[in-house]
Amino acid sequence: MSHPFSRRPDWTGLSDELFGFGTGIGLDPDQRVRLRAYVRAMVPPARSDASLWSDYAELYGGSLADLAGEDVGRSETVEQRLYATPLTHGFLQGHMVHESLTTNPAARLHVGRIILDRLVRLSEAVGTGRVQSREHGQTHFVIEELDALFGAIELRIGTDLAPPRQAGELFGVRLAKGIFSDRHFDGIYGAWRALRIARDFGIDAPALLEIGGGSGHLAYYARRMGCTKFAILDLPPVLVPQYILLATAFGTEAVDFGDRSGPGIALVDAYGAGQERFADWDVVINVDSLPEMAPTDAGRYLDRIRPGGLFLSINQESAVQNGDHRQNVVADLARARGFRCHARMPAWLRTGWVEEVFQAP
Template sequence: MIFRWEFAMMGNIMLVLKRISAVVREGGAPLFFKKVFMRFIVRSDKNFFFHLMPKGHPVGALKLITLSPEKKDVIIAERIMTAFHKAFAEEQSNARERKYVDAWDDNRNEYQDELIKILHSHNPESLVDYLSSMHRRKSTYGVSGNITEYRRLQRNSYLRKKEVAGIKDVLVSFAEALGVLPYETVVPHVAKKNIYENSDFLVGEIENKLGIKIAPPEVEGGLFKLGLKSGSFDHRDMWSLYLAWRIKNFVSTEGSIGEIGGGLGKAALYSSRFGLRDYSIFDLPIMNVMTAWHLIKALPNEKVVLYGEPQEEKALRILPYWIFPDKKFDMIVNQDSLPEIGEEIVKDYLGKIKNCSRYFLSINHEHQAPLFPGSKHRNLVIPRLIHEVGGFTRTYRFPFWLRKGYVEELYEVEQ
C-alpha cells in the first residue's frame, strides 16, 4: 500500500514537472510566474466565473456519487467487452493517417492504460468494478471527474467551495440563457445577486421552461457533484443539457442526430428526454466503453445499441469513429473535442458532414494552446478549417452561454 502511494506521488510530481517545463518553453519565466501568481495568490479565480460573488462563494455542498455493482452489471460488461474487442481488432485497418499525436492519442497513452489492460483480461467482473467507480480512476481524464480531481476535492475544503461555486455559476448561466433570470450586468453599483439565487428554485424554473426533468441518474461512481433536493449536478450535466436543448430547437423528434466524440453520452441522455431517440455517437473504441457503461446504466429502459449488435433506427447507438457516417442525419454535433484532434482528421470529418447532414452544430474553444504538455502542435480553430474545406454557411456565432472561452456556431450545409 505504501509503495502504491509512493508511486502515485511520484507520478504526480512528474506530471507537475512536465507542465512546468511546457509553460517555460511556451512563455519563459514571465508566463510561469504569472501562472503561479494566478493560482496561489489570486485565489478567487475570477477568470473562470461568469458571475461576481461579492458575498463570497454561494452556499452549497458537494455530494459524492457512489455506485454499488449489481449482478446484472456483469452482462453489461460482457456486452461492452464484446463490442470493444470487435472494434479493437478492426481499428488498425480502419485508422486514419495521423501526422502527429493529438490530445486524445496522448490521453489514451497517459491515462487509459489501466482500463485497456482490464479489457484485454476478458474479466467482466473486473470491468464492472472499474467502471462502477471510474471517476476515481485515471481513464476519465479530460472526459469527466478523475482521480486527481477526486483527491483534491476530498482533502481541500477551499477547492470544494470553489467547485460548488463553479457548478452554481453554470446553473445560473443556463437560467439566464433561458430567460429564467435576467442577464446580470457588469455595470458598477448594480447588485450582483444571481449567483445567490436558491439552486432548487432555479432547477424547478428551468424544468418548467424546458418541459422535462433535468436531474440525471446517479450512476457516476466516484464523482463529486452539487447536491440539491432536486438532484445532483456537475458542469457537464449542464453543458450537455444545453446541447440537447439546442438540438431540440432545430430537429424534430423524428429526426436523426450524429455526435462526434460524445463523452459519456450525456447529451444523448438529455436528448432522449426531449423525445429524440435516434442518436448515434462516434468515438474512439476506449471511449465507447465508458459511454456504453454510462448510458446503459443511466437509461435502463431505452435501446442502447453497441458495435457489432443488431442495429436499429430508433436507438442510442455507440460506434467507433471510422463507421462515421453510416447513414443520413438531420444534424451533426460536436462539443469540446474537435480542436484537440489532428487537423487532417477534422477536415475528413467536415468533408463527410457535407455529404450526410443538413446542419453542423459546434460548441468548442479557440484558445490554440498546446495540445498537451510538451506538444509542439496546438489546438485547432474550427471555423478556420470549415472555411478551408468550404461548403458550409454559418447561421450564427456567439459566445457559449455556459462556459467562458467557448463559442457556439451553427452551420448549414450548402446544397
C-alpha cells in the first residue's frame, strides 16, 4: 500500500486507542448454500494464464475448501473472520497483514495513518474539509471530532454511510457507526464520483459495472447511494469475499453470481463473462487494477465498453516492470482506442494516482 504522506507527515493526537478490529457475522443458511454451490462449481479456466489459477488455488485453497464443505462450523469461521483469512490477502488485509497488526503496535499506527489520511482526503474531496497548504506551513493534522468530520461528509453526500455489518477481524478507525478501513473511504469516493459523472451526462439512474471490485465496498456504497443495478467483474476466488460482504448487507435476493438482467448486484466471473460488449452498463469503473493486468487483458476490457459509454479510471501511471511486461498506463490504452478524455486530475484520495473520465468512441 503505497503512500508517501506528502501533505500530512505529522498527526497530533494519533494513538492506538483510535483503532480496533471489527466483528464478523456469518451468512444465513440460504446464502451459505448458494456460496457453497458456487465454490464447488469453481473450475480452472481453459486459458493460457491458467498458471495464475494455480497460484490462487494455493493461496485460497484451504478457505475455499471450508466454504465448500458440509461442516457449517468451519464455513462460519471463515465467514466471521473474513479479513483474517487468505481470501482477502492482497486487497483488504488478509491473514499475513492481520497477524502483523495484532502483534505489532508500530504496524497498527502505520496503517492507522493511512486510514486517517483517506478520511481527511475524502472530506476535502467532497468539500467539507479545507485542503491544507504545505506552502503555508500546514504540515500537521490535529485528530479531533472524527465523528463530526464523518457526519459532515454524510451530509454533503446526502447518504447514511454506515459501514457493512461484515467486518470480521478488520482493522480500522473506530467511529460511532463502526469500523472503517481505507477501503471504505475509497469505496465511498468511487461510488459518489461514478454516480455524479453519470448524472452530469444526463443519466439519472445509471447502471454501474466495476472491473475488479476488490473488497466490494464501492458496490456496497453505490447501492446505499441509490444505485439499483451494479455488477462486479472479477476473478472467481475474489467474488467469494465480495459475496459474503454484500449478501450479509443486502440479503439473499439482492446479490447473486452470474449475469442478471434485473436490479441488484451481479458478481460475474471475469473468465466466463459472455457479453461481447458491456452493453447494459452506463458507467464502467476501474480502481487500482488495470495497470497490473497483462496488456492484452486490460485492452480487452476497454474494447468491450459500449460505444458512447463512460469509463471512470482511478489508477497509477508508474509503468514499472511487472514480470514480462511493463505496467499499463490507462490513458495510453484509452487513447489508442479513440476514447475521448473528458476530465483528468490527480486522484483526491491517493497521492500518485490519476482520476480520468473517458467516453468510448
